[in-house]
Structure formats: C-alpha cells, structure tokens
Amino acid sequence: DTEVTQTPKHLVMGMTNKKSLKCEQHMGHRAMYWYKQKAKKPPELMFVYSYEKLSINESVPSRFSPECPNSSLLNLHLHALQPEDSALYLCATRRADNSPLHFGNGTRLTVT
Amino acid sequence: DAKTTQPPSMDCAEGRAANLPCNHSTISGNEYVYWYRQIHSQGPQYIIHGLKNNETNEMASLIITEDRKSSTLILPHATLRDTAVYYCIVRVWGLGQNFVFGPGTRLSVLP
Numbered sequence: 001d002t003e004v005t006q007t008p009k010h011l012v013m014g015m016t017n018k019k020s021l022k023c024e025q026h027m028g029h030r031a032m033y034w035y036k037q038k039a040k041k042p043p044e045l046m047f048v049y050s051y052e053k054l055s056i057n058e059s060v061p062s063r064f065s066p067e068c069p070n071s072s073l074l075n076l077h078l079h080a081l082q083p084e085d086s087a088l089y090l091c092a093t094r095r096a097d098n099s100p101l102h103f104g105n106g107t108r109l110t111v112t
Numbered sequence: 113d114a115k116t117t118q119p120p121s122m123d124c125a126e127g128r129a130a131n132l133p134c135n136h137s138t139i140s141g142n143e144y145v146y147w148y149r150q151i152h153s154q155g156p157q158y159i160i161h162g163l164k165n166n167e168t169n170e171m172a173s174l175i176i177t178e179d180r181k182s183s184t185l186i187l188p189h190a191t192l193r194d195t196a197v198y199y200c201i202v203r204v205w206g207l208g209q210n211f212v213f214g215p216g217t218r219l220s221v222l223p
Binding site: 033043045056058088090092100102103104105106 | 154156197212213214
C-alpha cells in the first residue's frame with residue numbers, strides 16, 4: 001500500500017491529445033516531485049514543488065506542464081507528446097528537511 | 113552534489129545476508145545517505161537513511177564508514193522478495209532538494 005495515490009494507473013494517448021496525471025497525498029508533506037522512468041533506467045527528476053511553488057524544473061520540454069493547486073494535489077498536464085515520452089511517471093512527496101521521499105506506484109503512459 | 117557509484121548487479125543466496133556497497137567519496141558534511149529499492153513495476157520504496165552513525169530499522173542496517181566516503185546496506189536474511197534494484201542517493205538537508213537516482217544495483221536473491 002502507498003500513501004501517495006497516482007491516477008490513472010495506465011494511460012494511452014495520441015500525439016494530439018491533452019491529458020493530465022494526478023498525484024494526491026494526505027500526509028501533510030510540503031514537497032512534491034515528478035519523475036519519469038524509462039524501462040530499465042533509474043527515475044529521472046522532472047519537477048520539484050516546495051510549499052506549492054515550483055522550485056526545480058530540470059529543463060523539461062513545455063509539452064509537460066506541472067501544477068500544484070494545493071498542498072495535497074500535484075498534476076502533470078500533457079499536450080502534444082511524442083512516442084518517446086512513453087514511460088512510467090512517478091510522483092513522490094517529502095515531509096521535511098531530512099525526511100525521505102515517499103513514492104506512488106506511478107502512471108504508465110503510452111503515447112501512440 | 114556528491115556522486116555515488118554502485119556495482120551494477122549482485123547475487124545473494126536466500127537466507128543469507130545481502131551486503132550492498134555504495135561509494136560516495138565526494139560527500140560533504142551535511143549530506144545524508146539514503147537507500148531505496150524498486151521492485152519491478154512499482155514505485156521506489158524507502159529503506160533507510162543516515163548521516164554518520166550506523167542505522168538499523170525493521171528492513172535493513174546501514175553502515176557508514178568513519179570518513180563517510182562509503183556505506184553498506186545490509187539485508188540480514190535475504191528473501192526472494194528482496195530481488196530488486198537498490199539505489200544509494202546522497203542529498204543535503206533541505207525540503208525542495210533534488211533527489212537524483214544513479215543506475216543502482218540489481219540484486220538477485222537466488223533460491
């Protein structure tokens with residue numbers, strides 16, 4: 001069981017579609033992360049939000065647009081993706097300064 | 113950011129201790145060592161972390177050398193369910209810090 005909930009679990013979208021990934025936590029954690037993971041590779045950091053403000057953007061293409069509407073919710077809006085964007089997208093949250101990351105089980109995205 | 117190096121793969125017999133090494137020779141005084149593992153198709157799972165003292169919890173033990181340039185994660189009695197990729201990360205204190213994953217060690221626990 002994970003306390004970080006990601007929806008949907010699976011998503012198939014065309015290159016012209018707009019879709020959103022959702023991440024929710026109710027642990028009071030104030031940092032939230034998006035990672036992208038390709039098969040047989042480690043997770044790759046995309047964005048970090050700290051106290052609902054974007055603090056790190058790892059030069060991610062603008063077709064990925066993060067949003068943190070409140071302290072419990074993190075979205076990743078997707079538009080005009082490419083087939084190479086197919087991957088597992090992981091959300092993680094963190095409570096405090098030296099506390100560990102808690103991960104959700106991810107959304108497996110396929111772009112056709 | 114301190115970089116880490118880990119062996120790409122290791123085998124361990126079921127029921128034996130698994131000792132996974134991590135080198136972080138450029139670690140600075142305020143950087144913590146974190147260990148995670150990832151079982152196929154799941155999100156990474158936190159195992160343990162420490163600054164300079166050895167740490168133990170219900171999952172594992174973390175041994176950090178006195179000079180802090182390396183550490184070892186010990187799974188005392190490995191089971192088949194411990195087969196996973198294990199990641200060692202060093203990270204400074206701070207809420208919005210970027211946790212960067214290296215390639216990790218693929219541990220195979222053999223029956």
